[in-house]
Amino acid sequence: MPKNRKITAAAAVASISLLASACVGSSDNGANDDPDAKTTLTFWHGWTAPSEVKAIAENVKAFEKAHPNIKVKVVKGLTDDKINQALRAGGSNAPDVVSSFTTDNVGRFCSSNAFADLKPFLDKAKIDPAKTFLPQMAKYTEHNGKRCAVPLLGDAYGLYYNKDAFEEAGITEPPKTLSEFDKVVKKLTKTKGDGFERLGFMPSYLGYETTVEHYGSQFGVQYLDGAGKSNTAKDPAVKAMLKWQKNLVDDLGGAAKLNKFRTSLGDEWGPKHPFHTGQVAMQLDGEWRGKMAADADLDFEIGAAPFPVPDDQVADYGKGYLSGTILGIANTSAKKNAAWELVKYLSTDTDAVVSFANAIHNVPSTQEAIKSPKLNNDPVYRTFVDIAQHPGSSHAPSSVNGGAFLLTLQDYALKYEKGTEKDMDALLGNNDQQVDKDNEQAG
């Protein structure tokens, strides 16, 4: 028995080792297939909601009609972890075309050659990404000048507010600066016992969508310097952001109180979202929230506006955080030319982009689509279309280590929020050191 145990132990650990090391794959970057030949492409995407799945399926059907030689096998609901694994493994069941919601991972996809370089395809099709796509969306789909992805619709972040709660509190318009915002938050907040009956806004980094990255755009944070080194200790915008957030958290009763309240709230993607239930009066969120709120049949009216900016940046009011879905071709695909036809259609065909944007309530990612008269005219939605076009709107820079630097900063910021780390300079210095070490390892 003892020997067997040893072998079991060794075998068990070896299995983990096997998993950790089981990596094969091709780095073949050639596109030699005939796009006019009969072929079947495999397209992986992450959408799961029936309306979204139906909308993408309709777009694919329209593509198949326009390209009768290409059939598309659509696989829904794929997460990034599964995509990463399939991209490495390759093979006949691996995807040819991949979409991902994690725009922060573009740097990792590009630098590792997981996605094929799209420049030759774009050049051949005479598509200039800078002129075709919205500028910020064109920017976050490349890394260090290498374009390995294109945007497939975008997400713009702004402020949703409960109009009834505003009226009840005597607030006539949404706040434009953060000092106005703080006052509005406190006005809207109603305490109950040691908790809240209604919270004006959930500022905690643990709240839904209230992450460092999403706040960062309002402050104009420069996460990395020109050399790609972490810049947070030197950037006054980072300090201003951490201070503002911490002050608001403390004014509302502290991190522990907010966290306890947070754990009592409904799921972000369900109908019991705290903004839907009225437990939170304002919410930083993407354009999809408008449709989710409409679907939830709320008993109050909602409004939308850009998220406020720091008082000294009021001229930039209207900007927001941008993100979206990215589309790329697996480097392991043997059908890159055919795959490009699908990528080109989904990402640049104006009718395809507009109909998909309308169906899933996302912001269009091309200049033509955003001007289209067919685009949804709902004023709440249009607020986000405007945010997407604002020249100050931004996404965090791409990094060889994906979004790891943002998670590290969020981790440190959370310590500051909780008060377990009080020395901000030391905290940000540690963050820079850690990010640089991680990037060096990944680079």
Place this chain on the structure above:
Amino acid sequence: MSTVPYGLRAKRRRAAPRAKRAKQALRTLGFLSPWLIGLTVFFLYPLLSTVYFSFMKYDGFTAPTWVGLKNWAYVLQDNPFFWPALRNTLWLMVVMVSLRVVFGLGVGLLITKIKTGAGFFRTLFFLPFLAPPVAATMSFVFLLNPGTGPVNTLLDTIGIEGPQWFNDPSWSKPSLTILALWCVGDLMVIFMAALLDVPKEQYEAADLDGANAWHRFRYVTLPNISPIVLFSVVCGVIATMQYYTEPLVAAKVASGVIGGSGQQFEPGYPEKSTLTVPQVIYNLGFQRFDTGAACVVALVLFVLAMAFTALLMRRRSGFLSAED
């Protein structure tokens, strides 16, 4: 009469058994070959390639390149997850495994003693073990929700402010331990089998000697079931080193980041307190494309698993008294 020289006859005599021995060895190898092939394919090859990749920069897309000890230095000095994960794993190995063994044995003892309803209680305690880990963990996060969970609501009614459970770094591991104790059915069944196997005569002899309940347990039950206790501890230690699903699901559900908008999740919520070594391997190898560093962590885990198993086995002479 044979005229074969003496030397040649002796040679033939020696050759015959040698051929027989070779045939026997071949036959033995033939019988062993399924195991040998399995060992080579599923153990030796992965182990050697893990060692190889631990010295390489390898992302799974491009050819590996030699980086010497860089991955080792990164994991042991600079990776923010490795040491917290190791500390958590050790905590769970000491506290969770011990409590599971004690609890499993306690429940087993109780159920072997009761006269009526033993079948019902046996089923009651075993059923949670059959619950899928993801569902069981999600249920526990719900039960222990600090804001709306029934446990804290109940504590509230008797004037006790419940802890934050999975949302508090000092309570997250105890919460995982409670979940592990709930799923103690596997150990209960094993201990029950062992307890029922203890010769009744030994208890009768102990009774005649005037032994009380504690003496009977200490000097009769425990020596008889000690091989099973050792088995449970070794299995528990190995399982804890591979502990992945429960802490990951608990952290994701409690933090509220369950995916959907491309929001990334850092494992170990809250404050890396639920981070375990397999999560670090997964994070490095499959999320950060850093196979080299993941292999380093896998090797450390391998060495630790071997060391703990060897340590426990070395102690067996004092432990397996029933076999002595």
